[in-house]
Amino acid sequence: MKEILSGNEAIARGAFEAGVKVASAYPGTPSTEILENIVNYKEIDSSWAPNEKVALEVAIGASFGGGRAIACMKHVGVNVAADPLFTLSYTGVGGGLVLVVADDPEMHSSQDEQDSRNYARFAKVPMLEPADSQECKDFTRLAFELSEQFDTPVMLRSCTRISHGKSIVALGEPVTGLPTPKLVKNPAKLVMLPGNARVRHPLVEERTVKLGEYGSSAPINRIEMRDTSIGVITAGVSYHYVREVLPQASVLKLGMVYPLPMELIWEFAAKVKTLYVVEELDPFIEEQVKAAGIAVTGKEIISRCGELTPGRLRKAFGIPGAAQATVEKLPGRPPNMCPGCPHRGVFFSLNQLKAYVTGDIGCYTLGFMPPLNAMDTCVCMGASISNASGIVRVLSDDEKKKVVAVIGDSTFLHTGVNSLMEMAYNRAPATVVILDNRITAMTGRQDNPASGWTLMDDQTTGVDLVQLCTALGIRNVRVVDPLDLAQTRAVLQEEMNRPEPSVIITNRPCVLVKRDGVFQKGLVLSVDQDHCTGCKACLKLGCPAIEWQPAPDGKKGKAFIDPQLCNGCDVCRQLCKFDAIGRVQ
Amino acid sequence: MSDAITNILLVGVGGQGILLASEILSEAFMLAGFDVKKSEIHGMSQRGGSVVSHVRYGREVHSPIVPEGEGDILFGFEILETYRSLPLLRKGGTVVANDLRISPPAVLLGQEPYPEDLPEKIRAQFPDFLLMDGQKLAADAGNIRAANTVLLGAVSKRLDIADECWQKALEKMVPSKALDVNLKAFQLGRSL
Numbered sequence: 106m107k108e109i110l111s112g113n114e115a116i117a118r119g120a121f122e123a124g125v126k127v128a129s130a131y132p133g134t135p136s137t138e139i140l141e142n143i144v145n146y147k148e149i150d151s152s153w154a155p156n157e158k159v160a161l162e163v164a165i166g167a168s169f170g171g172g173r174a175i176a177c178m179k180h181v182g183v184n185v186a187a188d189p190l191f192t193l194s195y196t197g198v199g200g201g202l203v204l205v206v207a208d209d210p211e212m213h214s215s216q217d218e219q220d221s222r223n224y225a226r227f228a229k230v231p232m233l234e235p236a237d238s239q240e241c242k243d244f245t246r247l248a249f250e251l252s253e254q255f256d257t258p259v260m261l262r263s264c265t266r267i268s269h270g271k272s273i274v275a276l277g278e279p280v281t282g283l284p285t286p287k288l289v290k291n292p293a294k295l296v297m298l299p300g301n302a303r304v305r306h307p308l309v310e311e312r313t314v315k316l317g318e319y320g321s322s323a324p325i326n327r328i329e330m331r332d333t334s335i336g337v338i339t340a341g342v343s344y345h346y347v348r349e350v351l352p353q354a355s356v357l358k359l360g361m362v363y364p365l366p367m368e369l370i371w372e373f374a375a376k377v378k379t380l381y382v383v384e385e386l387d388p389f390i391e392e393q394v395k396a397a398g399i400a401v402t403g404k405e406i407i408s409r410c411g412e413l414t415p416g417r418l419r420k421a422f423g424i425p426g427a428a429q430a431t432v433e434k435l436p437g438r439p440p441n442m443c444p445g446c447p448h449r450g451v452f453f454s455l456n457q458l459k460a461y462v463t464g465d466i467g468c469y470t471l472g473f474m475p476p477l478n479a480m481d482t483c484v485c486m487g488a489s490i491s492n493a494s495g496i497v498r499v500l501s502d503d504e505k506k507k508v509v510a511v512i513g514d515s516t517f518l519h520t521g522v523n524s525l526m527e528m529a530y531n532r533a534p535a536t537v538v539i540l541d542n543r544i545t546a547m548t549g550r551q552d553n554p555a556s557g558w559t560l561m562d563d564q565t566t567g568v569d570l571v572q573l574c575t576a577l578g579i580r581n582v583r584v585v586d587p588l589d590l591a592q593t594r595a596v597l598q599e600e601m602n603r604p605e606p607s608v609i610i611t612n613r614p615c616v617l618v619k620r621d622g623v624f625q626k627g628l629v630l631s632v633d634q635d636h637c638t639g640c641k642a643c644l645k646l647g648c649p650a651i652e653w654q655p656a657p658d659g660k661k662g663k664a665f666i667d668p669q670l671c672n673g674c675d676v677c678r679q680l681c682k683f684d685a686i687g688r689v690q
Numbered sequence: 691m692s693d694a695i696t697n698i699l700l701v702g703v704g705g706q707g708i709l710l711a712s713e714i715l716s717e718a719f720m721l722a723g724f725d726v727k728k729s730e731i732h733g734m735s736q737r738g739g740s741v742v743s744h745v746r747y748g749r750e751v752h753s754p755i756v757p758e759g760e761g762d763i764l765f766g767f768e769i770l771e772t773y774r775s776l777p778l779l780r781k782g783g784t785v786v787a788n789d790l791r792i793s794p795p796a797v798l799l800g801q802e803p804y805p806e807d808l809p810e811k812i813r814a815q816f817p818d819f820l821l822m823d824g825q826k827l828a829a830d831a832g833n834i835r836a837a838n839t840v841l842l843g844a845v846s847k848r849l850d851i852a853d854e855c856w857q858k859a860l861e862k863m864v865p866s867k868a869l870d871v872n873l874k875a876f877q878l879g880r881s882l
Contacts, residue, residue: 109716109726134732213731237727237754270729270754271713273720345752415757427759430776430815436802438703438771438794440737471737476799549732644799649738652793653800662800 110274112267115238116177116205117142118276119245124283125149126172126200129160131519132548133179134214135268136207140177141551144560153551153560156486156519157182161189161204168202169295171286173249177205180221181485185520187224193258194228195305196295200286201252203245204230207263210385210412214265216466216485218410220386225260225363229309231316232260232363233325234341238272244360246277247325255312255319262362264385266342266412313364321368325360328373336377338370338390338401343383343413350418365393374399381406385413442471444650445626445672447587447613448540451511452479453646453676454594460509460601463496465489465521467513468547468615469540476647480511487512487520493535494528506601510537515545515553518568522577528606529578536600537608540587541570542615543623550617558620574608581607588613590679616672627673628688630666636685637663643677643686651677695748696849697756701775702767703792704739707838710863711765712743714842717859719747722851729754740771742778764816765845767838768792773808776815785816786844788824788837820844822882828875833868836875843879 110118116139120128128151130140144151150167154160157178167174178186183206190204206224209215225232233248235241241263248259293301320326332353339347340359347356357373359365374380374394382391382403391403406421407413419426442449452472455462456479464470464483473480482492493510500508512521517539525537545551552558557567574582581603585596593611600607618624632643639661643651650670655662666677668689678686698715700708712728719726730743744756761779766772766787779785789809796802813819822844824837831840839860846856856876864872 107720109713109720109728265731266729266754269732270727271716272727272751272754273725342754345754349753349757414755415753427757428781429759430779432773432776435770435774435805436794436796438738438740440704440739441795443737468737474795641800647795647799649795649798652798655800655803
């Protein structure tokens with residue numbers, strides 16, 4: 106049976122076929138759909154964790170109990186999960202454990218383009234890298250077998266073009282006969298006190314050597330001999346760009362990118378005249394090949410930045426591309442907050458109050474875009490609060506008042522809670538706005554510990570954010586309706602002026618929440634063209650439903666609201682000083 | 691089967707249903723016995739940003755993205771995005787586009803005008819250009835929301851894929867309650 110699957114769907118299928126018992130993840134583009142598809146296999150206990158460290162630790166627990174387990178995350182998620190990962194390398198596994206990491210070369214939806222292959226080497230764990238959806242499925246299955254055979258966690262590395270690309274996959278049958286999970290005491294292996302860890306570390310080093318030997322004879326690493334004048338070592342999606350652009354070249358296609366199969370690399374190098382490494386981002390393979398004393402060209406011709414494309418690869422090899430049509434510079438179309446988004450009025454108010462906004466990761470990072478222009482920093486998940494806590498320590502009393510951290514509900518629960526604990530503990534006088542829209546919106550509306558629902562669609566206890574902030578030691582916790590501009594602005598002003606830590610929680614859901622009754626559309630608004638003076642005040646919201654319509658005869662233009670797009674949030678009506686905007690019954 | 695690869699680019703604005711259209715295309719190509727690859731970017735582009743989806747089929751497809759300047763068919767859901775994407779198309783390529791304008795932020799804010807005369811500019815570079823009023827045609831088929839399917843029908847006519855593959859792909863990918871309208875919309879587009 107064949108189906109067209111995305112890389113993420115195929116990894117989910119591979120997990121099912123491998124008999125996975127437990128799957129845990131925190132959403133992150135481009136990895137999110139792995140768990141969203143695994144949950145369709147009812148045999149698997151699938152769940153969202155508050156962050157990637159917790160997701161990996163849940164998987165580790167399931168593995169220690171003897172079940173196969175998978176944890177999935179985007180590249181930067183591994184930074185959060187690195188702590189358990191490095192120790193897991195020493196303990197090894199019970200049931201097979203696979204950590205899927207989806208990199209984002211070109212940063213289509215990320216704050217950096219770190220190369221996760223470095224983690225495999227750093228943590229001394231093997232890493233497989235599929236080149237299409239079929240390999241996503243097959244390598245996921247294989248990763249579980251290798252995990253148990255070599256007593257190691259296995260990383261499976263995808264990237265945006267693999268995770269979100271689709272290709273044809275021949276499905277397989279699920280494995281049978283896996284042992285039933287049960288408690289087995291083995292503290293010398295699983296309690297990583299120094300005495301035990303000193304025994305484990307040499308085993309890890311031996312394991313890496315054995316995995317390298319395995320790789321030299323394993324079918325996932327293969328030599329394809331064609332013309333011998335050019336030989337290319339490559340892996341993942343880059344393999345297909347090489348096949349597209351250099352169809353005559355001989356290729357060593359690596360399915361395991363760490364540890365490298367050095368014997369096979371020597372063999373291939375001896376067979377070809379000029380050797381290249383084609384890889385995105387870091388010279389990960391190239392440096393190891395060079396360190397072995399093999400002459401090879403790589404980053405001399407291929408950039409360390411961004412993703413590869415057939416065109417970029419052609420350029421690297423001096424092959425002319427097809428002639429292309431040209432078009433003049435056009436108005437860009439960057440992403441924007443949705444019409445009726447509850448974040449918009451908050452950022453408008455922060456702009457009006459001339460706040461210095463430490464930002465965070467989510468839809469609301471779009472508060473940076475014009476005309477809102479209300480974000481001044483954005484580092485990583487949870488950093489808004491701790492950055493605010495740090496910045497107020499160096500400012501004058503007058504400037505301290507301007508500092509406001511903004512963070513979403515899901516991001517707050519991810520790593521913002523520790524930051525707020527720090528702020529309360531050390532009494533840093535900044536203001537925190539938790540933009541609670543009841544969902545993890547940016548990655549496609551996933552539930553989180555505050556939403557009251559699980560990934561498997563069971564109702565559960567939701568975190569009470571007011572009580573949580575209070576328990577952390579914040580004395581001033583206020584809840585505001587972000588669609589009420591006057592209230593939002595007044596509360597922001599009061600709390601910014603207060604010389605102690607405070608939290609403001611907004612209480613309107615994301616307009617995209619699918620669950621019935623959570624989001625309720627308001628009455629659509631329209632502009633009375635007779636009353637509109639063309640002052641453009643409503644345009645300062647940057648709402649996609651409001652459009653400026655220039656007058657043809659040199660007169661002043663007017664605003665227009667697209668009734669198809671308007672969600673009736675009412676914020677623009679509150680801004681209009683001429684009562685030109687009204688609700689349509 | 692020849693080694694030739696056919697390259698299709700679907701372009702428009704996040705939220706227009708581009709991903710579903712590219713999935714129906716991919717499904718039909720697989721049913722016709724071809725190797726298929728498709729690629730696009732999710733995430734930030736869903737929030738009203740530009741979206742480009744690449745679909746390639748043939749005996750064996752390697753790169754999931756269409757090499758620059760090698761697109762055979764540009765399938766545009768919005769006219770500015772269609773024009774913006776012309777550099778992806780090969781010389782003599784085909785353009786099938788919906789005559790729809792969605793203003794980008796700078797136009798909404800009154801900072802820049804929506805570029806004028808785009809259909810004429812497209813035709814000047816690519817004479818094989820079909821511009822259609824997808825919304826109106828979809829209304830004729832019974833539902834204005836089936837505009838994408840009308841366009842898909844028009845694209846299908848330019849591809850050598852059997853009728854039954856399109857039928858099966860639509861049956862698989864379109865929710866059953868909307869199937870009749872979509873099949874009708876598809877045939878309407880195919881007749882253009």
